[in-house]
Amino acid sequence: MLxxxxxxxxxxxxxxxxxxxxFRARVPDPGQPRLDFRGQRWVVTGATGGIGRAIALGAARAGAAVVAIARDPSRLATLAAEPVASPGRVETLQVDLASIARVRAAAGAIVDGGRVDVVVANVGVMRHDYSRTAEGLETSLATNLVNHYALVESLRTAKAIDGRSLVISMSSGGMYGARLDLAALEAADAAGHDGFMAYAQHKRAQVELTRYWNGLGPAAPVAHVMHPGWVDTDGVRTALPGFRRALARYLRSADQGADTALWLAATRPPVAAEGGIWLDRQLDPEHAFGYTRGGASAAELVAWLERRVVGAIGRPMA
Ligand SMILES: NC(=O)c1ccc[n+]([C@@H]2O[C@H](COP(=O)([O-])OP(=O)(O)OC[C@H]3O[C@@H](n4cnc5c(N)ncnc54)[C@H](OP(=O)(O)O)[C@@H]3O)[C@@H](O)[C@H]2O)c1
Structure with a gap:
């Protein structure tokens, strides 16, 4: 009952x-500013559906060359066939974000293509079932957190992203319910797995990861973490069908969910010393309830991620 x-x-x-x-209250004029990403190269994960698709197409239609990452080849082909005026374009990369090996290989291909201006770490799954990847990680942990860390670190250490680049992590308001607890990022077995709570932990961890990247100094990319609001997507349809039914009239469109990411890239606001999470172009506090304060630090999280990477592939990220 509780x-x-x-x-x-x-x-x-x-x-x-x-x-x-x-969204309507905080973004009265979503058409402004006019987006201009000509000359920029973007990487968007989860680019064939929902919010990621709206971000990828929004960036490409504003002139960016977008590397669009997802798994399903037919949905990647459909995305690539969308009309986008030059110089904007969409290049697809079929990658399973659950696999560190595939993500590292994809990062290599991205590095070969040159510098990246914007990385949108967008894929996020809430899995009520429990499974482990071939590398031994719980699948949602691998997909939501470990491999976005792996992707950004691979690009950063290869200098494909630098101090002029921007990393946007797509978190969730679900993180407001979680105090970062490293032991809760990944359950040891199905009995201990709660898909909802694991998701909230991964989303809270993205806030700390953002703090970590912003603490690395001027040669590292600027990082922002954001929440898209409640958006009517396949992800919500699959993971939260009851929530979707109850709130159908109040859910946002994918474009509304994508708005803040495109706005962050267009306006490049400075990183606030106190951190924060962006929603509807405004920086909200990282905590809404006292009980979520005092969790694991950014440094502790990164040390934990490195240990999980070594456990999974037998060597550290760098
Ligand atoms: N929708 C909301 O209300 C809401 C609210 C808060 C936060 N968010 C966050 O916003 C982000 C996007 O959510 P969404 O609702 O738009 O998601 P979605 O509808 O589930 O979109 C999923 C996208 O991710 C790709 N994907 C899924 N698993 C993948 C994997 N293992 N490897 C590579 N690509 C994968 C899918 O393509 P393939 O299946 O072909 O790979 C598809 O392109 C997530 O991080 C989510 O947590 C969403």
């Missing part, structure tokens, strides 16, 4: 801000 009640309280607390009502 869990449904807590969920109800959580959704009621954020209903106005995260629904389409919040």
């Amino acid at each position: 869990k449904p009640l807590a969920a109800l309280f959580f959704y009621a607390r954020f209903f106005r801000a995260f629904s389409v009502l919040g």
